[in-house]
Amino acid sequence: MDYRYLLPLVFVLISACGQPAEEPVTATEPATIDYPETATVDHIDNYHGTDVADPFRWLEDDVRESDDVKAWVDSQNDVTFAYLKSIEERDVIEERLTELWDFERYGTPVKEGGRYYYSYNDGLQNQNVVYTQPSLEAEATLLIDPNTWSEDGTIALASYYPSPDGKHVAYLVQDGGSDWRTARVIEVDTGNVLDDALEWLKFTGLTWASDGSGFYYSRYPATDEEDKFQSLNMNQSIYFHALGTPQADDRLVFASPDNPEWGHFAQVTDDGRHLVITIWKGTDDRYQIVHQDLTDPEAAPEFLITGFDNDYTLVGSVGDELYFRTNRDAPRNRLIAIDATDPAPENWREVIPQAQDVLDGVNLIGGKIIADYMQDAQTVVKVFSTDGEQTGTVDLPGIGTAGGFSGKFDDPETFFVYTSYDTPSTINRLDMETGEVSVFRQPDVSFDPDDYTVKQVFYESKDGTRVPMFIAHHVDVVPDGKTPTMLYGYGGFNISQTPQFSITRLAWMEMGGIYAVANIRGGGEYGVEWHKAGTKLQKQNVFDDFIAAAEYLVDEGYTQPSKLAIFGGSNGGLLVGAVTNQRPDLFGAAVPAVGVMDMLRFQEFTAGRFWVDDYGSSDNPEEFEALLAYSPYHNAKQGTEYPAILVTTADTDDRVVPGHSFKYAAAMQKAQAGSAPVLIRIETRAGHGSGKPTEMIIEDYADRWAFIVENLDMRLPEGYGS
Numbered sequence: 001m002d003y004r005y006l007l008p009l010v011f012v013l014i015s016a017c018g019q020p021a022e023e024p025v026t027a028t029e030p031a032t033i034d035y036p037e038t039a040t041v042d043h044i045d046n047y048h049g050t051d052v053a054d055p056f057r058w059l060e061d062d063v064r065e066s067d068d069v070k071a072w073v074d075s076q077n078d079v080t081f082a083y084l085k086s087i088e089e090r091d092v093i094e095e096r097l098t099e100l101w102d103f104e105r106y107g108t109p110v111k112e113g114g115r116y117y118y119s120y121n122d123g124l125q126n127q128n129v130v131y132t133q134p135s136l137e138a139e140a141t142l143l144i145d146p147n148t149w150s151e152d153g154t155i156a157l158a159s160y161y162p163s164p165d166g167k168h169v170a171y172l173v174q175d176g177g178s179d180w181r182t183a184r185v186i187e188v189d190t191g192n193v194l195d196d197a198l199e200w201l202k203f204t205g206l207t208w209a210s211d212g213s214g215f216y217y218s219r220y221p222a223t224d225e226e227d228k229f230q231s232l233n234m235n236q237s238i239y240f241h242a243l244g245t246p247q248a249d250d251r252l253v254f255a256s257p258d259n260p261e262w263g264h265f266a267q268v269t270d271d272g273r274h275l276v277i278t279i280w281k282g283t284d285d286r287y288q289i290v291h292q293d294l295t296d297p298e299a300a301p302e303f304l305i306t307g308f309d310n311d312y313t314l315v316g317s318v319g320d321e322l323y324f325r326t327n328r329d330a331p332r333n334r335l336i337a338i339d340a341t342d343p344a345p346e347n348w349r350e351v352i353p354q355a356q357d358v359l360d361g362v363n364l365i366g367g368k369i370i371a372d373y374m375q376d377a378q379t380v381v382k383v384f385s386t387d388g389e390q391t392g393t394v395d396l397p398g399i400g401t402a403g404g405f406s407g408k409f410d411d412p413e414t415f416f417v418y419t420s421y422d423t424p425s426t427i428n429r430l431d432m433e434t435g436e437v438s439v440f441r442q443p444d445v446s447f448d449p450d451d452y453t454v455k456q457v458f459y460e461s462k463d464g465t466r467v468p469m470f471i472a473h474h475v476d477v478v479p480d481g482k483t484p485t486m487l488y489g490y491g492g493f494n495i496s497q498t499p500q501f502s503i504t505r506l507a508w509m510e511m512g513g514i515y516a517v518a519n520i521r522g523g524g525e526y527g528v529e530w531h532k533a534g535t536k537l538q539k540q541n542v543f544d545d546f547i548a549a550a551e552y553l554v555d556e557g558y559t560q561p562s563k564l565a566i567f568g569g570s571n572g573g574l575l576v577g578a579v580t581n582q583r584p585d586l587f588g589a590a591v592p593a594v595g596v597m598d599m600l601r602f603q604e605f606t607a608g609r610f611w612v613d614d615y616g617s618s619d620n621p622e623e624f625e626a627l628l629a630y631s632p633y634h635n636a637k638q639g640t641e642y643p644a645i646l647v648t649t650a651d652t653d654d655r656v657v658p659g660h661s662f663k664y665a666a667a668m669q670k671a672q673a674g675s676a677p678v679l680i681r682i683e684t685r686a687g688h689g690s691g692k693p694t695e696m697i698i699e700d701y702a703d704r705w706a707f708i709v710e711n712l713d714m715r716l717p718e719g720y721g722s
Helices: 067-085 090-101 503-510 528-532 540-555 571-582 606-615 621-630 659-671 694-711
Strands: 044-047 050-053 110-112 115-121 129-133 141-144 155-162 168-175 181-187 193-201 214-219 237-242 251-254 263-268 274-280 288-293 302-305 312-318 321-326 334-339 349-352 358-365 368-375 378-384 390-394 401-404 413-420 423-431 437-441 452-460 466-474 485-488 514-518 564-569 589-593 644-650 678-683
Touching: 044 621, 050 621, 067 659, 067 678, 067 694, 090 503, 090 694, 115 155, 129 155, 129 168, 141 168, 193 214, 214 263, 237 263, 251 263, 251 274, 274 312, 312 358, 321 358, 334 358, 349 368, 378 401, 452 540, 466 503, 466 540, 485 540, 503 514, 503 694, 514 540, 540 564, 540 571, 540 621, 564 571, 564 694, 571 589, 571 621, 589 694, 644 659, 644 694, 659 678, 678 694
Parallel strands: 485 514, 485 564, 564 589, 589 644, 644 678
Antiparallel strands: 044 050, 110 115, 115 129, 129 141, 155 168, 168 181, 181 193, 214 237, 237 251, 263 274, 274 288, 288 302, 312 321, 321 334, 334 349, 358 368, 368 378, 378 390, 401 413, 413 423, 423 437, 452 466, 466 514
């Protein structure tokens, strides 16, 4: 299991929705926009001798606690939803999105205690459910149905963890899109939910003791309710919860009271012999490792690796050897084995050395090692012996992404998902003895993949760096220099943008648009060096790469600036905001979602302090200058003709707090000298994107795509949606 995606670096979930205006608006021409007046304050901060005005500081207040901010949100939403409802194509886009979304979707199966578990959605269910079955041929039984937890579908199942004995499943509940979680436990045979309820969990998984008596988890101290969604998260500790006992009796396993900024993540190896605690303090994949021998009742947790120098991602164990994927002496990663009884670095065993491609995921299955690599942001899967000898490959059908491969070292099978821009996520079974791949579940989506084309191109950035980009569109679309095009990017936190299927992107391509994804620096597509080249004082490389991608699409005859939209969420929202400010002439529309927009104060809220690894901090004089130079909020230039902008955020986003988007939207509305709209869509009962119900996602994307259609002057294909 790769725990990195549970840590606060996870910006990938980017959707943000809102409630429509109560009064219907006739679908004619968009009304003239009369923006609400936003009050300003005379607030100035001094950074290292430089005065920086913050006229919209009051918009940082929590909308749930401030009547003034709530009134501003309501007035902005009234204007935004009136505009969106007036777009003629908006309803037919929502209807088509709903039709496309209505197909069965399966998660990759997990096997524990002789049973299989997998997530499922029948099509338009607001939340995925969980089924279990004793064999692949047996009838499946519904075990967990989050759709019964709330009327509006905003209480979600965040993740689930079957016990090794197959008797229980522990799971995490997410309310309103918040990062906070509540842990519950269900009995598999009866479906009864136990009284166990654990609160104040965030950035954690649940990992069971081998006998199924309880599980380890991470939690923060309780905080005041009014500070729950904005205060900094400190003093995370590891506890053990014994089933059937109150949380107050949970045993403290490990904490770092002298280092309150440290986070802790626990994993029990599949054989139950080792407890491995990963200590993190930011998003830079640099960890310390603590180990406890669970076979010895007298053993205490002891440091195995110190220093926060490198990435050490636990893969699993074989006997006393712990396998880690690491970038120590290997910027594109390698696999090592550490003897827990003799862990000195000089005794580490290199199992798979660094290769030309980035070693992305590693799993120990069926007595073998399955390693998936990124080759120019595409997946290549290889099979090795535990001695590091390559014994085979796993064939994939094309340009795409494969992942999963979970299971135990003695399992005879594993499951993985394959996906691409033109291929819905297909679940495959891999027989570890024969190497045979068979389809386990294949979705039936109402489109023909042969109608779409996917290719990869390479272009030069401003400094000559070669950057890859994926381009996908319907085969009937012949780029003519003015084809409506959407360019997506992220560029941060070592997160790679590999090909993924998406109903929303399919809908865009079905509407006649080109979809492009730029694999810009800051991501992990080419390892540590590619990531570092887009961080801190080099963050401008990210924006230069994205701008160069847009210029490539124009120069190569795909589109023109008035027909080019840009879209990104979270760190990608920062990307969109920054390049819109830097090159307003290059784009026709911009949709920054849940973006980090105030680069001088992001570290003051919730998980923001973790991002200093990527961004730097305004507390550092040199980094302050770099941050101020591109911060979207601070670089709104008065009297500039900006493209059409639709900012999206949500009131319960406690990862990138909505004040970022509030302040940015207010600044851009004030700065806009052109006629293009600058709007903000603020969802209620939603967060950073995770856990959002299907109905709200469809409404959200119908609004986004309608906004782009309107402002790129796009004409939908004849008969679209009929």
